Amino acid sequence: MRKEKRIIILATILIIISVGVNRAIRISERFTTNRWKDHPDKRSEMIDDIVRSKIFHGKPRNEIIKFIGQPSSIEEGYFIDQKKMVKMRYKIGVAEIGQLNEYLNIDLVNDTAIIAYKHYEKEDERSQKRE
Numbered sequence: 001m002r003k004e005k006r007i008i009i010l011a012t013i014l015i016i017i018s019v020g021v022n023r024a025i026r027i028s029e030r031f032t033t034n035r036w037k038d039h040p041d042k043r044s045e046m047i048d049d050i051v052r053s054k055i056f057h058g059k060p061r062n063e064i065i066k067f068i069g070q071p072s073s074i075e076e077g078y079f080i081d082q083k084k085m086v087k088m089r090y091k092i093g094v095a096e097i098g099q100l101n102e103y104l105n106i107d108l109v110n111d112t113a114i115i116a117y118k119h120y121e122k123e124d125e126r127s128q129k130r131e
Contacts, residue, residue, distance in 0.1 A: 029042075029045040029046060029048065029049055030046070030049045031046040031049045031050050031053070031055060033067050033068070036067070036068050036069075037068075037069065043090075043092045043093075043104070044092050044093065044095070044102055047092065047102075047104050047118045048118070050104065050116050051116055051117055051118060054116070055116075056106055056113040056116050057113055057114070057115070057116070058112060058113065059112070059113050060111055060112055060113075061086070061088070061108055061111045061112075061113075064088070064106060064113060068090065071088040071089055071090050071106075072089050072090055072091040072103075073088075073089045073091075074086060074087070074088055074089070075087040075089070080109075083109050083110055084109070084110055084111070085107065085108070085109055086107070086108040086109075086111065087105055087106070087107050087108075088105070088106045088107075088108065089103050089104075089105050089119075090103060090104040090105075090106075091103055092104060095120055099122075100120040100121060100122055101120065101121050101122070101123055102118065102119075102120055103118070103119040103120070104116065104117075104118060104119075105117055105118075105119045
């Protein structure tokens with residue numbers, strides 16, 4: 001009986017420790033403006049939090065720029081149902097999978113964000129589109 005109690009206590013302690021570590025890891029991946037600006041190497045991890053939390057949903061373009069700075073590129077000028085559509089693209093870097101560039105894309109309608117998502121693209125695809 002004593003041995004079983006020790007095993008149960010040890011298992012409980014291990015579970016508590018693993019939950020605490022998991023929570024600490026998730027907190028370190030959370031988006032904050034300061035973390036975005038101070039740690040560009042952590043942006044890839046923060047994109048998931050931005051997408052999941054929908055932090056920019058409904059925010060105007062100028063407020064988003066205040067939070068995360070100027071985008072790497074802006075694609076604008078196309079219309080759907082008389083509404084101006086804009087895509088702000090933030091290049092995060094090269095993803096480990098297949099040497100693709102990783103982007104945070106934020107789509108806006110009439111200068112208000114409707115969706116943010118992660119996007120991967122080969123560098124040569126961007127240059128071919130421009131030609």
